[in-house]
Amino acid sequence: MYTHQLYQLTACSDLYCPELISIKELNQTSKPDIEIKKGLATRDGLSEADQIGPYLYANESRLWLKVPDVATFIVEEGKRITYQPVSGIDDQSVRVFLLGSVLGALLMQRGYLVLHGNAFQVGDECVICVGHSGAGKSTLAAAMMQAGYPVISDDVCAINDQGEIIPGFPRIKLWKDTAKKLGIETQGLRKIRPNMEKFDYPLGQQFCQQRLPVKALYVLNSHNEDRFTVQAITKMDKFYAFQQHSYRRPFLVGKMAHEHIRQCGKFSKKIEMATIRRPSEGFQIDALREFIINDVEQRLAPQAASI
Amino acid sequence: MNDDIPNNLFWLASYPKSGNTWFRSFLQALLSDQNKPFNINELSTGSIASSRLWIDNALGFDSADLTHDEVDNVRTSVYQWSSKQAQEYAYHKIHDAYISDTQKKPLFGYSGIAGALYIVRNPLDVCISLANHYNVSIDQAIKIMGEKDYAIGASTHRLADQLRQKMGSWSEHVQGWLSATDIAIKMIRYEDMHGQALQTFMQAAVFLNLPDDSSQVGLAIEACQFEKLQSQEKVTRFKEAPPKTERFFRKGKVGDWQSTLTKQQVQTIIKDHYTVMHKLNYVDDQGKPIV
Numbered sequence: 001m002y003t004h005q006l007y008q009l010t011a012c013s014d015l016y017c018p019e020l021i022s023i024k025e026l027n028q029t030s031k032p033d034i035e036i037k038k039g040l041a042t043r044d045g046l047s048e049a050d051q052i053g054p055y056l057y058a059n060e061s062r063l064w065l066k067v068p069d070v071a072t073f074i075v076e077e078g079k080r081i082t083y084q085p086v087s088g089i090d091d092q093s094v095r096v097f098l099l100g101s102v103l104g105a106l107l108m109q110r111g112y113l114v115l116h117g118n119a120f121q122v123g124d125e126c127v128i129c130v131g132h133s134g135a136g137k138s139t140l141a142a143a144m145m146q147a148g149y150p151v152i153s154d155d156v157c158a159i160n161d162q163g164e165i166i167p168g169f170p171r172i173k174l175w176k177d178t179a180k181k182l183g184i185e186t187q188g189l190r191k192i193r194p195n196m197e198k199f200d201y202p203l204g205q206q207f208c209q210q211r212l213p214v215k216a217l218y219v220l221n222s223h224n225e226d227r228f229t230v231q232a233i234t235k236m237d238k239f240y241a242f243q244q245h246s247y248r249r250p251f252l253v254g255k256m257a258h259e260h261i262r263q264c265g266k267f268s269k270k271i272e273m274a275t276i277r278r279p280s281e282g283f284q285i286d287a288l289r290e291f292i293i294n295d296v297e298q299r300l301a302p303q304a305a306s307i
Numbered sequence: 308m309n310d311d312i313p314n315n316l317f318w319l320a321s322y323p324k325s326g327n328t329w330f331r332s333f334l335q336a337l338l339s340d341q342n343k344p345f346n347i348n349e350l351s352t353g354s355i356a357s358s359r360l361w362i363d364n365a366l367g368f369d370s371a372d373l374t375h376d377e378v379d380n381v382r383t384s385v386y387q388w389s390s391k392q393a394q395e396y397a398y399h400k401i402h403d404a405y406i407s408d409t410q411k412k413p414l415f416g417y418s419g420i421a422g423a424l425y426i427v428r429n430p431l432d433v434c435i436s437l438a439n440h441y442n443v444s445i446d447q448a449i450k451i452m453g454e455k456d457y458a459i460g461a462s463t464h465r466l467a468d469q470l471r472q473k474m475g476s477w478s479e480h481v482q483g484w485l486s487a488t489d490i491a492i493k494m495i496r497y498e499d500m501h502g503q504a505l506q507t508f509m510q511a512a513v514f515l516n517l518p519d520d521s522s523q524v525g526l527a528i529e530a531c532q533f534e535k536l537q538s539q540e541k542v543t544r545f546k547e548a549p550p551k552t553e554r555f556f557r558k559g560k561v562g563d564w565q566s567t568l569t570k571q572q573v574q575t576i577i578k579d580h581y582t583v584m585h586k587l588n589y590v591d592d593q594g595k596p597i598v
Contacts, residue, residue, distance in 0.1 A: 053366060176464040
């Protein structure tokens with residue numbers, strides 16, 4: 001068994017996950033927070049679950065997910081993950097989905113508000129960037145890291161009830177073209193799956209391991225214009241943005257859905273939010289990074305002045 | 308998935324720049340409050356079939372972590388799932404060719420799909436609009452239209468907003484959809500949307516189970532006359548327009564090729580697509596364009 005740490009939880013896993021921090025074996029009296037085991041992942045235990053997608057069933061404490069030709073997974077009570085790989089599939093492919101949607105489901109079951117985004121440290125606080133797949137979140141996180149802003153989590157962002165971001169694990173997934181444009185050499189990096197030109201980029205010292213309060217949240221978007229724009233999100237639109245960019249919202253069934261509404265309401269009141277639109281054409285990551293840094297600094301400025 | 312799936316999804320299929328957005332404008336005008344002014348930036352017809360967001364929301368995992376072929380293999384299940392969830396008919400634009408997945412099953416024709424309206428336009432005019440849309444020369448657009456393996460979003464080195472769309476050549480695209488036998492197909496010509504508007508839009512409305520009262524259809528046609536779409540775009544940028552393109556609703560003219568294409572360009576298109584153009588009455592038996 002391997003012992004790992006992720007989202008400040010300990011995990012005992014029969015599948016070695018090089019993307020995660022490995023820690024010393026737990027002593028016999030301490031129980032891990034999560035158990036990850038290979039096993040039979042049938043839908044039998046989910047007889048009262050709702051079908052929430054073509055390959056998804058869920059109730060308040062269990063979720064069953066199938067990734068065709070890769071594996072099936074069961075996530076239970078925020079504590080146990082059972083995976084059943086398809087015969088002959090490689091471990092990397094299983095881990096991609098295990099450390100993505102499956103982990104996201106587990107964090108939701110543990111009561112976190114989980115957003116589809118990245119978070120990076122700015123001073124004693126952090127900034128979250130949310131957006132749909134292809135919005136440029138991971139690219140931005142890598143660029144922020146290069147500019148000296150440590151990354152707290154990539155893609156799956158968990159917020160606790162105190163409004164703090166929980167550090168995820170030290171890697172970013174980068175496409176080959178993105179890596180090239182950021183000057184990151186991919187030779188020697190592990191592919192996320194053998195047949196894909198997408199890589200695990202280890203964050204090393206640029207991974208922030210502290211829980212941090214959220215200063216601001218940006219919704220990343222693109223438009224067909226040749227300029228960057230920032231537009232404040234206010235009032236109820238903040239609540240809707242939280243909902244819209246929550247990670248895998250269909251996973252939230254029954255009481256979880258009600259709790260999620262409460263969390264969105266609570267945090268949307270506290271956090272400053274804005275939509276940033278970048279030109280959809282061209283790769284203007286430096287400009288986007290500068291644009292965000294300037295905006296964050298302006299938000300931090302009144303505080304600094306009042307000290 | 309089994310066969311008890313209601314057939315709720317209609318495809319609005321076409322090769323790009325063949326009048327699909329114009330038709331969606333008509334659909335929007337027909338289905339919304341006809342007293343409210345029509346707005347080009349409020350086309351709330353269903354997602355395009357290649358929408359990554361649509362697929363990811365249904366799958367519950369990232370299509371970005373699948374290969375293009377793996378994505379194709381799950382698309383059918385997503386559309387069937389969406390058809391099952393739909394409370395009424397849903398209309399989705401699609402530019403993919405009528406292809407099969409790696410198991411040789413058709414990607415867009417099976418239970419769950421009520422049918423496909425296929426809009427076809429004279430390729431002599433398509434190439435001009437396509438060149439403008441892709442910001443390429445007309446010769447390059449002609450080349451794209453003749454490419455058998457042409458696909459959008461097919462890079463394996465980066466993520467595209469939309470899923471890979473295999474389109475093939477213009478001829479293959481038209482032939483693929485029009486010879487589909489798995490679902491009901493209704494073809495309309497762009498030229499008839501202009502020349503015989505009421506009759507053509509009425510036929511489409513009947514096929515798509517839309518309101519088919521002729522005065523209602525007439526009002527919807529009027530609300531989204533091409534000139535009106537153009538004048539709106541002059542004031543507000545159309546959000547679906549590609550970057551670097553000055554105008555999406557450019558000319559919308561039938562027969563623009565006569566004053567725009569060279570003789571050589573006309574000949575190349577006819578050589579590349581004679582069989583299909585002849586079948587659709589765009590060229591005569593001698594291969595001369597029918598104006």
